[in-house]
Amino acid sequence: MTVTKEKLVLVGNGMAGVNAVEHLLKLAPDKYEVTIFGSEPHPNYNRILLSYVLSGESQMADIVIHPYEWYANNHITLYTNQTVTSIDTAGQTVTSDKGLTVSYDKLILATGSNPFMIPLPGVDKEGVMAYRTIRDCENMMAAAKKYKKAIVIGGGLLGLEAARGFLNLGMQVDVVHIVDTIMDRQLDRTASKMLQAALEEQGINFLLEKQSAEILGGKRVTGLKFKDGTVAEADLIVMAVGIRPNVAIAKEAGIACDPGIIVNDYLQTSVSNVYAVGECAMHRGVAYGLVAPLYEQGAVLAKHLAGVDTGPYEGSILYTKLKVSGVDVFSGGKFVDAEGTKAIRIHDEFTGVYKKVVIQDNKIIGAVLFGDTADGTRLMQMIREETDISGMGKTAILTDTSGGGGAASTVADMKDDAIICGCNGVTKGTICSAIKDQGLTTVDEVKNCTTASRSCGGCKPLVSDLLAFTLGASYDKHAAKESICGCTSHTRDEIVAAIREKGLSHVREVMNVLAWKNEEGCSKCRPALNYYLGMISPETYKDDSTSRFVNERMHANIQKDGTYSVVPRIYGGVTNPTELKRIAEVAEQFNVPTVKFTGGQRLDLLGVKKEDLTAMWEALDMPSGYAYGKALRTVKTCVGDTFCRFGTGDAMGVGIELEKRFERLNTPAKVKLAVSGCPRNCAESGIKDLGIVSVDGGWELYAGGNGGVKVRVGDLMSTVKTEQEIIEYTEAYLQYYRETGKYGERTSEWVHRLGIDHIRDVVENAEERKRLCARMDLALSVMQDPWKQAIESKKIQRDLYEVVEL
């Protein structure tokens, strides 16, 4: 007996609609005869990945989600390049612009959104476009071949991704934004300003608090005029100022819209047998513009249409991640401070990391992360599950302190149908089955097999946790190939090997020879390459200051009000009246508003003007304390046996000797040492990159400690007898870290990655230690004090410290 299938028509061949149909076919393969209409002349593709196509990181061919064969294999009738122009809800038919009428039993509207075009005079000129489709992307790429200057109106997610794409295409780009903080819908002011600085460093120019008034030009655009009368030149203008639900046909058919197509918790519209899903739908007053919620809607709709039991769709908590290589930004939930909320904030200006977690009634309700977004997925999980955080310390909230098993236990608690990859709608169950059935062992393999982590990449940590959860001890998280940034597919080890083997000698040469996708590089890879080149050839490499972060270029820390902080070196935290008097006099002479003791036992002169820096350094006549750099920072000491009655070792003497030896040493990340005169550990040696503790008959050396964001107690590496051995072991340890650490990786992460047993084997091997010490001595022999160089060079003073009058 033949069963008559119901007729299901989907209007909109985009991400939300096709995903819902795919689910439905899995649940009820024989229930419906499916017809799909799509205005675009393509099968269903991943709109998210257009940003990577534009930036040159993906090809058009890579972004198709469902190729034509998928439709054929699932017996779906597909009409591409055909727009449905009317719906007859009484007769249950739809009619297309080509005159085709198809009847339905069930109709899904998934017509997405239209980009909003500000109705400015001149908006119809050639060269003014939106950024939404493959066609827009092709137009933008074609224009970049011919023209040089682009303006993007709108500093939201889309506008910034478009701007980065234009830079990669070799264009100059201005981003025009209406308020003074970019990504204002996703970030707070601090994160927004940090993002702006990072993107400016990449080459994007921002025109903030600008209201566009008129598009200038003849047939083609030549510029943009603002309401304040100023003008910016442009050969191309892209509008990225938000989207509006595409509801024209629904409205005309009498389906309730406000402004999206109003749906209930089962995605039913006001007219029976008509459903809406995706950006065009308005659920409980919200129209979503990101795929994760659209896939969540689709999952409920598919079950409902399949006749499978399903709970209602109750709305989604949003999270976003900007897809621009070299910057890590995450925003989730309600991140704006409001009455009744409190926030935990961590802002490390040295590493450029900012974290804000908003709490209400002992529950996390939102988070903004910049510079280190690894906690994003875990925080989202806590937001979704409304985890009670009473009793949890600040550190535990911002750090996965549950040790190795913590992450795995988080994913263990998730249900099989929990969506792990929001961008591609991949569930935990799908990933775990693929890992087991296909023998997958790396995040990349999971990506190729299931598409999870193929788009924004935000779910990579969760996929990695699922691998650990499924494979247990056999999963080697670090075996997965991890490129240093989106500009290249090469890993740190491949790059270092290539520099050594091919004798590469400057940043641009590395990028050329290794075929960087983005020929300018970014703020992640350029400083890393500069470090690796200097580490490999200390004697011959000429430091590329343009590849350094601003603080390292200026040799002082820029503060939030634009002034600088000056921290001179005070060896081992030990000073004398002459030095103190001089510091006091300098502070008075330059009207330093604040003088503060740092946690590393030295003095910080805060609020110094840029133009005063070199004169102040000259007056101080002290070396730079490198409080701004990826270098040796401080060696903290206690008074040791010189004064303390418990002391068994000369903590001050050893500390001063270590600091004098390793000052100015460039390292993958900042390094802090401490020396304590007995196990009472008053210098906090347990939480330093290398902590030295005097014990009966010798000294213990603790490696990989950290007292910062991710607190870690150091591992006992070695016990030595003499002070000479302390110097040797420290040299070998630091040189091994310099040679094997990833740029930006603290020793706490490095020791965890390599394992203390391995590091101990290297450092305690006399031959190996000798070789490492010899290489360290070479590196130390060429170090010079940057403050002295600036005092002596008029050119440095002119280029970096003079204030140019405009």
Ligand SMILES: Cc1cc2nc3c(=O)[nH]c(=O)nc-3n(C[C@H](O)[C@H](O)[C@H](O)COP(=O)(O)OP(=O)(O)OC[C@H]3O[C@@H](n4cnc5c(N)ncnc54)[C@H](O)[C@@H]3O)c2cc1C
């Ligand atoms: C460049 C870019 C990058 C993005 N990056 C991200 C990201 O990183 N993360 C994220 O979550 N989201 C991102 N988004 C947003 C995401 O792509 C959308 O939320 C998602 O595609 C919406 O899916 P949809 O199916 O509702 O709409 P669409 O994908 O727009 O699909 C609707 C389809 O319906 C067709 N259509 C409309 N009317 C008709 C009609 N009458 N007849 C026939 N066909 C019709 C349209 O042509 C279109 O193809 C990005 C968007 C863009 C443009």
Ligand SMILES: NC(=O)c1ccc[n+]([C@@H]2O[C@H](COP(=O)([O-])OP(=O)(O)OC[C@H]3O[C@@H](n4cnc5c(N)ncnc54)[C@H](O)[C@@H]3O)[C@@H](O)[C@H]2O)c1
């Ligand atoms: N990585 C991602 O998740 C990603 C990437 C691209 C797009 N998207 C999605 O695509 C959709 C469209 O993105 P979008 O960035 O256009 O929308 P948006 O609404 O997120 O941002 C638009 C921005 O333009 C600004 N703006 C508004 N009017 C302006 C004007 N006249 N002049 C200058 N600035 C103005 C707004 O302040 C806002 O910050 C959104 O739903 C977005 O979430 C997401």
Ligand code: SF4
């Ligand atoms: S660590 Fe020991 S030696 Fe140093 S100050 Fe404390 S008690 Fe004294």
Ligand code: FES
């Ligand atoms: S969540 Fe964006 S790729 Fe998985």
